[in-house]
Amino acid sequence: MARLQIDPDVQFIKDLQAAGGESLKKCYQCATCSVVCPLSPEEGPFPRKEMIWAQWGLKDKLVNDIDIWLCHNCGECSDLCPRGASPGDVLAALRNMAYRSLAKPAIIGKWMSSSKYLPILFAIPALIYFIIWGFTTGLSIPEGTIEYAKVFPGDYTIDPIFGLAALFVFFTFASAVGNLFKSFKESGLTPGEDAPSFWKALIDVVKEEIVTHKKFQECASNKERYKGHLYIFYGFVALFIVTSVVAVGHWGGLLIGHQLHTPLSLLNPVKILANIGAIALIVGLISITRMRLNADPSKSVTSYYDWYLIGVIWAIAITGILSEILRLANVPGLAYPVYYLHLISVFMMIAYLPWSKLAHLVYRTVALAYARQVGRKGLGE
Numbered sequence: 001m002a003r004l005q006i007d008p009d010v011q012f013i014k015d016l017q018a019a020g021g022e023s024l025k026k027c028y029q030c031a032t033c034s035v036v037c038p039l040s041p042e043e044g045p046f047p048r049k050e051m052i053w054a055q056w057g058l059k060d061k062l063v064n065d066i067d068i069w070l071c072h073n074c075g076e077c078s079d080l081c082p083r084g085a086s087p088g089d090v091l092a093a094l095r096n097m098a099y100r101s102l103a104k105p106a107i108i109g110k111w112m113s114s115s116k117y118l119p120i121l122f123a124i125p126a127l128i129y130f131i132i133w134g135f136t137t138g139l140s141i142p143e144g145t146i147e148y149a150k151v152f153p154g155d156y157t158i159d160p161i162f163g164l165a166a167l168f169v170f171f172t173f174a175s176a177v178g179n180l181f182k183s184f185k186e187s188g189l190t191p192g193e194d195a196p197s198f199w200k201a202l203i204d205v206v207k208e209e210i211v212t213h214k215k216f217q218e219c220a221s222n223k224e225r226y227k228g229h230l231y232i233f234y235g236f237v238a239l240f241i242v243t244s245v246v247a248v249g250h251w252g253g254l255l256i257g258h259q260l261h262t263p264l265s266l267l268n269p270v271k272i273l274a275n276i277g278a279i280a281l282i283v284g285l286i287s288i289t290r291m292r293l294n295a296d297p298s299k300s301v302t303s304y305y306d307w308y309l310i311g312v313i314w315a316i317a318i319t320g321i322l323s324e325i326l327r328l329a330n331v332p333g334l335a336y337p338v339y340y341l342h343l344i345s346v347f348m349m350i351a352y353l354p355w356s357k358l359a360h361l362v363y364r365t366v367a368l369a370y371a372r373q374v375g376r377k378g379l380g381e
Contacts, residue, residue, distance in 0.1 A: 008057030016054055019113065020303030021093030027051040027085035033077035039070060039215060041376055046070065047077060047087040054090055063101065064187035066376065068094045069360070069367030072215045074225065089303075095360060096305045102176040102363070103354035112355040115304055125347035129340055132157045141336055146327045147263075148339050154262075158343070159247070165351045172354045177366050184370055191373050202369035210365060225291055231284030232313065238277030245270050263327065275324075281317040285310065305357045312356075315345035 017024065029052060034045040046067040053061045062068070073088040081087060100109030111117035133139055133151050142150040152158050191198075209215055213233070216226035249260025264271040289310060292302045319342035326335035353359055 009059040010057055012059040013054070013057045016090070016093050016097060019093040019096045020305070021054065021086075021090040023084060023086040024051060024054045024090045025085075026083045027055065027081075027087070028083055030082060032080055032082060033085075033087040036076050036080050037071075038076065039072065039074075040067075047091050050091060050094065051085065051087055054094070062094055063098065064183040065094075066184050066187065066189060066367055066371055067091075068098065069364045070371060070376075074216060092303065092305075095363075096303060096357070098363070099305075099355050099357070099359055102179050103172050103359070104175060108352060109355045112305070112308070112352060115308075118308075121348055121352060122344065125344045125351070128161065128347075129157075129343050133340065141332050143332075146330060146332050146335050148323070148327075148336070151336055152339070152343065154250070159251075162347075162350065165347065169350060169353050173359075173362055176354055176359075177362065180363060180366060181370070184367075189370070189374050189376065192375070195373050195375070198369060198373050201373040202365070205365060205369045205372060209368060225288070228284045228287030228291065231280045231287065233284075235277045235280030235284060238273050238280065242270055242274040242277065278317055278321055281313060282321075285314055285317060289314075309357045312345055312349050316342065316349060319345055 013024075029048065031048050033051070034040055034048040037045065037047070040046050044067075050062065050065065050068065053065075068091050071088065071091045073092050075088055078086040078088040096113070100106065100113060103109060111120055129152065130139075136151050136153065136157075213226055213230050216229060246260060246262060246264075250262075253260050266272075266275075292306065292310070295302060319338050323335060323339045323342050326338055349356070349358070354362075
């Protein structure tokens with residue numbers, strides 16, 4: 001009989017524990033997690049196999065494993081684990097590590113992995129907008145009606161910076177998704193001859209799962225998680241629509257001689273949608289933050305990746321709302337500094353997106369579509 005030699009990566013185990021999977025050594029392979037998971041496929045169910053691979057330090061197995069993206073970390077397996085091994089947290093930690101390796105440059109992934117690098121992530125946009133403020137007004141508060149363009153001209157500072165950041169993020173994601181496809185194929189997952197096209201599978205996933213968050217509803221645990229995620233998701237959808245309309249109205253209007261100018265009236269439909277989006281973000285954030293704070297530490301641990309994203313979204317929502325209120329109240333001494341912080345927080349979400357937990361919106365969607373294409377589906381499908 002041929003012997004199978006296992007070559008564990010001890011450093012990988014340590015890194016995984018540091019990324020939020022510190023409980024993995026408690027697992028004794030009872031398979032409760034795979035039995036109770038409503039999303040796990042019948043053949044090769046997760047997360048049992050991932051737990052043993054993680055304990056053995058089988059990095060090559062895990063980095064090519066599509067199943068870490070199919071898990072939605074609803075908490076069902078962690079709640080019912082008799083040993084408190086928190087399988088959901090281990091899979092979340094694996095995704096956290098994947099963010100670092102999929103997207104390049106790797107240095108940003110390293111900065112995103114620990115709170116000790118947070119000052120660097122903050123300092124980059126803070127310095128950029130500090131220099132701009134120095135050039136435009138000498139760091140002084142402009143007199144007269146509050147117009148944020150007096151300090152940060154949209155045409156020459158905000159739009160070019162965020163435009164370049166968006167292009168950087170787009171090409172980074174394109175490269176990372178290519179790496180993701182490569183890893184799936186290396187694991188032996190390839191579409192059959194009669195498989196649907198990837199694009200059809202992607203459209204079906206967006207329509208049937210992403211838009212409805214159906215997978216979150218299939219888990220009995222953490223119903224509040226479903227509601228919180230849904231509010232935040234549609235809050236961002238609303239704000240994305242608003243940003244797109246303003247950008248197209250401004251730059252497209254330049255071509256036809258009829259530009260859309262901001263700030264918009266409070267009764268303008270686009271402004272109303274923006275305020276609805278901001279409120280949705282706050283409602284979702286309250287739900288998610290309360291859930292995280294009230295979580296049983298013996299069953300689930302909120303990682304730094306979780307708190308970083310929650311903190312940045314809180315910063316975006318609060319500074320955005322305050323910027324509008326302070327402008328309407330005509331308090332320039334506070335309005336301009338708060339808007340400065342708003343730009344920093346938006347930059348921190350957009351520019352570092354491929355390495356943050358929010359990147360799962362791209363990676364998980366792609367993985368779900370690929371899983372559907374190759375026929376790897378959950379028990380309920």
